[in-house]
Each structure stands twice: as structure tokens, then as C-alpha cells.
Amino acid sequence: MDYNYDEDLDELCPVCGDKVSGYHYGLLTCESCKGFFKRTVQNNKRYTCTENQTCKIDQTQRKRCPYCRFQKCLNVGMRLSQLFALTYEEGRNKFGPIISGSCLKQQKKALIRANGIKMEICSSIVQLLRLTTLSLPIYHNIHPTVKNLPPNPAPMTPIEYYRGPYGPPPMTMTMPNPTGLPATPIPHSQAVPLNREYPDHYTNIHDSTAVCIMCTRTYVSSSSLDIPEVSLKCYS
DNA sequence: CTAGCCTTGACG
DNA sequence: CGTCAAGGCTAG
Numbered sequence: 001m002d003y004n005y006d007e008d009l010d011e012l013c014p015v016c017g018d019k020v021s022g023y024h025y026g027l028l029t030c031e032s033c034k035g036f037f038k039r040t041v042q043n044n045k046r047y048t049c050t051e052n053q054t055c056k057i058d059q060t061q062r063k064r065c066p067y068c069r070f071q072k073c074l075n076v077g078m079r080l081s082q083l084f085a086l087t088y089e090e091g092r093n094k095f096g097p098i099i100s101g102s103c104l105k106q107q108k109k110a111l112i113r114a115n116g117i118k119m120e121i122c123s124s125i126v127q128l129l130r131l132t133t134l135s136l137p138i139y140h141n142i143h144p145t146v147k148n149l150p151p152n153p154a155p156m157t158p159i160e161y162y163r164g165p166y167g168p169p170p171m172t173m174t175m176p177n178p179t180g181l182p183a184t185p186i187p188h189s190q191a192v193p194l195n196r197e198y199p200d201h202y203t204n205i206h207d208s209t210a211v212c213i214m215c216t217r218t219y220v221s222s223s224s225l226d227i228p229e230v231s232l233k234c235y236s
Numbered sequence: 237c238t239a240g241c242c243t244t245g246a247c248g
Numbered sequence: 249c250g251t252c253a254a255g256g257c258t259a260g
Binding site for chain 1: 238239241
């Protein structure tokens with residue numbers, strides 16, 4: 001439970017409320033939810049909920065309904081790195097250390113300082129920031145199944161979540177870059193705040209707030225949240 | 237099956 | 249070399 005890679009990670013898992021052990025599949029989660037998400041996707045697990053698919057998931061009850069747990073994993077924003085790896089060269093997720101590392105931690109701390117907001121909202125913003133940094137040409141090459149994620153909280157099975165046009169690839173499969181785009185950062189002129197066209201169904205944030213981490217430009221926001229520009233990275 | 241610990245590989 | 253995240257391993 002207290003296996004911690006980083007003493008700084010004193011926050012709670014957005015899925016079950018356990019102590020986070022680091023960034024896993026796109027956001028700060030605990031070790032158990034990381035493993036659960038891994039097993040679920042890896043083995044194409046199919047769960048069913050014996051209740052109303054609204055089971056409460058917390059540290060003590062997370063074992064009771066894997067269905068609702070997995071839904072919550074998706075709802076809070078857990079994603080395969082594959083989606084992000086598409087934006088860089090193929091192979092291991094190289095996006096993670098850039099977006100998920102100290103950069104985001106710093107961002108989150110700044111958010112908390114600036115706005116006094118808590119973990120749940122932070123996760124949403126973190127997720128929002130991710131989505132807003134994908135360039136449109138690359139976004140179009142993300143598999144439609146992932147792109148057309150159903151509205152929250154529509155249920156989704158692991159296989160639906162993960163299925164590709166040629167059948168489910170193995171977990172460790174690296175996706176070739178279908179665009180032929182160079183494995184280089186995207187110039188900010190091409191970086192489009194995607195949530196304007198494609199609202200993030202999993203964060204419930206549908207305003208037009210968008211921050212381009214490629215150029216530190218903060219787009220007009222209809223949100224009252226003040227997103228600081230700390231740690232925004234410019235690659236151009 | 238769950239969850240904690242370990243190993244591996246990428247990156248700065 | 250240190251850090252980080254993904255995946256492997258295994259005790260319970």
C-alpha cells in the first residue's frame with residue numbers, strides 16, 4: 001500500500017482513494033489500480049455489474065465490483081500509453097516522461113496553489129492538458145475507437161476500448177506511425193486545442209480552455225480556473 | 237484475482 | 249547514474 005516511488009506523491013488515487021504510487025496509464029494512481037487496469041486490458045477482461053453499474057469504488061470496496069472499477073478507471077482518464085506514443089516516435093511511451101513527469105507535477109502543484117482545487121479537479125485538468133496538446137493531424141490518426149469514446153459514463157468493455165481495425169493488438173505491440181509524420185515535436189501553428197471540436201467525455205470539462213504546451217500560449221478560457229503557465233514547455 | 241514488489245527500458 | 253512508468257512475478 002505504501003509502496004511509493006516518490007515521497008512527493010502524497011495524493012490519493014482518483015479511482016479508489018488509496019495512496020498514489022506514481023503516474024500510471026496517464027494519471028496518478030495507486031499501485032493496485034495500476035495493476036487492475038493492466039490486467040483488465042491485457043487479458044481483455046469482461047466484467048459485469050450485479051448492481052446498477054453505480055457501485056461505489058473506494059479503497060475497501062474496490063474489489064467488490066471490477067466492472068465499476070474499470071469504468072471508473074476510464075472515467076478518471078486512465079489510458080494506454082499507446083495513444084500518446086503516437087505523437088512521438090514508435091516504441092516505448094516517450095510522451096510519458098515529458099507530459100506525465102515533473103512537468104505535470106509542477107503544474108498540479110501550481111494549480112492547487114493558484115486555485116485551491118483538489119485532486120479530482122486536478123486530474124481533469126491534467127487530462128484536459130493532455131488532450132489539448134495533441135495536434136489535429138496526429139489526432140486524426142488515433143484509432144476511431146479511442147477517438148469516439150462514448151459519453152461519460154457509458155459503459156465500455158476492455159475489448160471495445162482497445163480493439164483495433166485488425167483485431168486487438170498485443171499489449172506490448174508498438175503502433176507504427178501511420179502518418180509518416182516525423183518523430184519531432186509539433187510546431188505550435190499546428191497544435192490545435194482539440195477539446196473545442198472533441199470535448200473530453202471523461203473529464204466533464206467541455207469549456208474552451210486550452211493551453212498549448214508547445215508554445216506556452218494560453219487560449220481563451222471560459223473557465224474560472226486560472227491555469228498557471230509554469231512548466232509549460234516550448235519545443236519549437 | 238488482487239496487490240505489492242521487482243525488473244526492464246527510456247530518457248535527461 | 250537517477251528517475252520514471254510499464255510490465256512481470258508471485259504470495260496470499
